[in-house]
Amino acid sequence: IWSRSDGDWSSVQVPYLEADNFIPDARGLIVTLGAEISASVPFIERYEPLQISLISVKDEESRIDPVAIEAERWLLRELETLPITTAVDIALEDVLGVARLCRSFCDDRPDMAVTGLAIGSKPHALGLGLAALAAPNLEIVCRLPSQYLSGDVVATGRTFVYAVEDRFEPR
Secondary structure (H helix, E strand, O other): HHHEEEEEEEEEEEOOOOOOOOOOOEEEEEEEEEEOOOHHHHHHHOOOOOOEEEEEEEEEHHOHHHHHHHHHHHHHHHHOOOOOEEEEEEOOOOHHHHHHOOOOOOOOOOOOOOEEEOOOHHHHHHHHHHHHHHHHOOEEEEEEEEEEEEEEEOOOOOOOOOOOOOOOOOO
């Protein structure tokens, strides 16, 4: 089952994953993007970023209804071609790939506050969270839609298990 949203999105700051600078002069944006691109664009525009790192899921196109994806694909191309955007596809399960890319983005911009928008896959959101633990200029924001709808998606046939050790908790 694939979840998609309906209605307006509100943003929610993820507790304990806040940046050091709460009211920055300049903002970079890292967006882990899923299939709901038309709903994502207004959400992205609210932040008025100077730079965007767009992370899309590299996935088998046979898994999701191609009609639904094609309706959104032109918006993805529009986002990717903005002069302030760099875009990369990362495999669905590549948590560390997302974390490394986010950390690099933040390290290259030490004087810029960076917001990570977790509006894509759950593994990509986990990668954002790991990066935020290590990058003091990165905060994570997720979306809260009015409601969720579900649709069919073909399973990958692979199972992923992630074990995250809390370095702040000695037990």
